[in-house]
Amino acid sequence: MLINSVIIILSEVLEAAILIALLLVLTRQLNMHWHWLIAGTSGGAALSWIYGVFLGDVSDLFGGVGQEVVNVLLQMGIYLCLSLIIYVAASLRVNQVMRNTVYGAMVLATMFVITHEGAEIYLFLSGFWGASGAAVSVYSGAAIGLGIGCSLGVLFFVLFTWVPDRAAKAITLAVLALVAAGVCLQTVQLLVQANWITSSTPVWDTSILVGEHSVGGQLLHVIFGYEASPSGIELGVYLLSLTFSAALVLLPRTIEARRPCWAQPLAK
C-alpha cells in the first residue's frame, strides 16, 4: 500500500514539478521575481481542493464527461499561458507590461497544473481518511512521493543551470515548447475520451523500445508527452503545436529583419 501510494502521488506531483521547475529556470534567465510561485501554489492548492470536493457533480455534467471538459479547459489554459510566455521570452524588446503579463501567466499556469494534479491527489487521500490501518502507510507513502517529486523538480532545475549561458534561453524555450505540445496532446486525448473527437488507429507503436509503464516512459511522458502508440490526430496536434511555438519565436524576428533600414530602431 505504501509503494502504491508513493507511485500514485509521485506521478501526479512530477507533472506539476517539471513545469514549475521549467518556469523557475526561465524566471532566473529573465531576471524576474520568483514570487509568482507563492501565489500559484497557494491558489492551485485551494482550487484543487474545491475541484476535488465537487468532482462528483462536475463529472455528471455534459452527459457524464464533465471531468474531461474541465480538464480540457485547464490544459488549454496552461497552453495559452505557456504560449504567451514563449512569445514574450523570445521577444526582442520587452517592456514592463510584457513582463507583468509573463508574471501573471506563470501564476495562472502554476495554478492550473496544480489544480489538475491536486484534485486527484485529494480524492485518493480523502478515501483513506479514518481507515486506521491503511491510513498510516498511505499518508507516509504520499509524503515520500511528494518529496521525491519535488526533488526531481529541483534536479531538473539544476540541470538547466549547467547549460552554457549563450544557449540557455534557446534550450529553455525549446523544452517549454515541447512541454506545451505535450499539454496539447493531453487535451486531444481527453477530447477523444469524452467522444468529442473520433479516435483513429495508432500510427506507430514504440512500446518495444520504451514502454509507457516503465520509469523512462513515465518520465518522457511527463516532460515531452511521450506516447508509445500515438494516433494520427495526436501526432498532428503535437506537430501543429510545435510549429505554432516556432512561429511565435521566429515570426517577430523575420518581420524585424525585413524592415527597411531607415525604419530599423536606433542602436542603443
Add this chain to the structure above:
Amino acid sequence: MIRQQLFYQLLYGVLSLFSLQVFASVAFADMPEYEITIRNHLFHPSTLVVPAHTKVKLVIYNQDNTAEEFESYELNREKVIIGGHKAAVFIGPLDPGVYPYFGEFNPRTAQGIIVSE
C-alpha cells in the same frame, strides 16, 4: 504593432481549429453500452467482451464510498470516479485483442480485462 496583429491572428487561427474539432463529433445513437461495477475495490465483471471495430460506451458505477481511478495504458483511458457515482468512458474502435485495465487507487485488487472480438 504588426507583431501584435500577427500574434492575435495566429491565436485566432489555432482557437478556430480547436473549436472545429470539438463540434465535429460523431452521432451517439446506437452505441453499445456496457456497465462495469466497482464493489469492494473489485471490478464486476472482471472480463468484459465487446465487439471489435466499434465505439463502445462503458458506464462505470462505483458502489464503494471511496473514489477509484479507472486506468488503462492499452486503452489510453484515465478517469476518476467518485464513490457512489457513475461515469462514462468511451473506448474503441478496438482491434481484436485483450486490453487490461486497473483501478489506480487499488491496483492490486482492482483489475480487469476487456476482450475485443
